[in-house]
Amino acid sequence: MINLNEVLTKGFDYKSITHKSKENKKLANVLRFENIFQKGLGLTGIILIIILLSIFITLAITSMPSIKHLGIKFLYSKEWNPVTDEFGALPFLLGTLLTSLLALIISTPFALSSAIFLGEYYPAGIVSNILKNIIELLASIPSVVYGFWGMVVLVPIIRNIELKLHVLPYGVGILTSSIILAIMIIPYSVSLSRQVISMVPPSLKEGAYSLGATRFEVIRKIIIPHTRSGLFAAVLLALGRALGETMAVTMLIGNSHYIPKNIFSPGNTMASVIANEFTEATGNVYLSVLIEMGLLLFVVTTLINISGRQIIKRYIFH
């Protein structure tokens, strides 16, 4: 006999069917399959976790030669000489930070305005639909096309500006890649901050309106304070994108192994060094140095992503 109460509380154990009638056999088969099915579902999740962990472990193990050989010097030395096995990542660290931060500074005013426009002024309707589509399209243009466009259109413009300012007219460099990066990260910060802004409870806004506040005052005194941490998270996640962006930056940054002197000078980011030198890297340490940079990128972007998403999630659920 099957004890219904037991089945409901503990789940059914198909092995307990001992009586071998035809129906019971069928039932046992179904239940066995059910068991496999449910475990299989959980297994795929575990596989995903394993993939992620093994990505981290692989990066950590293969960058061991470099960590042993160079130690902490890797982070502050500026010598880059594959022949003598001297590798200092400081120029690339600075290059990555500089391009990403500059891109954030350039893109944030535009992204915030678009987010306020879409989240507050025109949440629905033709105008906002067109705008949303345009921003989505910006996100779907491949990075290599951005890079190509930057090389052909943006570089000459920057070169002209540099000539007027009397700096060396490279054309390519930190500023050029930052501008392209800024264009590329706008969609991410817009869509996230738009979501956050549209989550502001209407009652708060209505309260302010009923007290006679203008829209500007509502935005400045209600919406911005209420969404501050969410907007911060949106910017943070955009930064995560910018740090790891490779192709467009590789094509526009000028690939110089020196510390950039100003925003016009050419440089290199961690991602662009990997892209340029990985297939040419001969020698154990050289390859492992590049992988260590990959590890660094992985760890930083993962930390940024987890914290950013945690903040955003808190927003959307409350």
Add this chain to the structure above:
Amino acid sequence: MDKLIRSRFYKDRLFKGGIMLFTVLSTVPLLLILFYIVKQGISSINWDFFINLPKPVGEKGGGIINGLIGTSIIVLVASVIAIPFGAVIGLYLSEYSRDKLSYWVGLCVDVLQGIPSIVLGIIIYLWVVKPTGHFSALSGSIALAIMMLPPIIKSTEETLKLIPGTIKEASLALGVPYYKTILRIILPMGLSGILSGSILSISRVAGETAPLLFTAFGNPFINTNILKPMSSLPLLIFNYAGSAYEDWHKLAWGASFVLIMMILLLNIVTKILERKWKIQF
């Protein structure tokens, strides 16, 4: 008093004007890029462009057939790997949303989405290319498949969560086993979400270059063997854009135009799917 109110109104209007201006300005780059690509690309598009290999410098004409075939094969193989796996994980996350394990799986999906594509290139190089000893299209597909997972998982999870629990309960109450309920009722209802997520993820990885640099590597000839190096449109653009020759630039513009049109088409298909098959209750 009157003055104060007026100044507040002025400020309000000024702010709105500023917001509008910046919003319009942020759409300018897209229009410029599209304008440029269409202008430069359309002149190099003709029938020969689709059926020929790239020609050496100095010779007129030449096409992108190797890139077209390569992109199609690499993306196809990546989809075959990623779509079933991603859909099952999405199903798991929607069914066991209160599980402790599923919290970690969800976190992994978020982290996976944020990994720079170049890092995935390194990983697949270490996992596949190095042990097998040569670059191959298959390794490129695996890298792209990992990139495709997060959007597929998320879209599946979100769609399946929209299906009301009553439908599942009704099926279970009729004595239908759980797995049959999932396979015959829940999954078919959420098919639109899985499909649109898959197409969206295809459109995202079709333009990826960085993970292919050390995996599929590129190939100046037509190759259909997925165990050998293969070209793809983004790789082709990258290689020819960096050259100093006008002919090759032209080729790269044409390839960019084709790539963007492909991605645009996939996006439109996703939109139509979402609108037509939207789950409504």
